[in-house]
Amino acid sequence: MKFSVLVAIVPEELEQEAIDAARELGAGGITVMSGRGISNNQKKSFFGLTYDGSQQVLLMVLEKGLSLQILKAVQHVIMPDGEDSKGLVFTLPLEHLGGIDVSQLEKFEQHLKDTL
Template identity: 80%
Template sequence: MKFSVLVAIVPEESEQAAIDAARDLGAGGITLMNARGISNNAKKTFFGLSYDGSQSVLLMVLEKGLSLQILKAIQAILMPDESDSKGLVFTLPLEHLAGIDTSQVEKFQQHLRETL
């Protein structure tokens, strides 16, 4: 079984929707981190300091096929009308893995059986 790491950088207000979409599609554990972004065009200025808003970074270890489904679901949240994206989502191949809960692997295997 091949695994991927899915990284989603979403605005705080979209965090719960992204989590719900991932969980509904079969993601088990999700690691959340708070982040601040700096873009090419600062969005707000407060006493001369630029502020682009707060983001959440979601990290997930997923079965490779499942990661693409979740990526597309989060993309739909970030780009609801195919205009400018409000975040970023991508996957990375995972070569070595230790410590994943065996029940999660069984869940991935069940998902594979259902989709094939």
């Protein structure tokens, strides 16, 4: 079985929607980290104060085939109906993996059987 890590960087207000979309498709554990991005666009200013939007970084270890489905679901959350992107989502292949829960492996195996 091959694995990928999916990384999604989403605005704080879309965090739960992205998590729900991933879980609905079979994502198990999700690590959530707070972040702050620095873009090439000028920061928004309000009465002389600049605002950097808070972002959440979601990390998921997934079976490789499942990762593409979840990537597309999260992409729909951050780019609904072709709007400008409000985040970023990508996958990376995993070469070595330790510590994954056996019940999660069983879920991944069942997903593979269901899709074949």
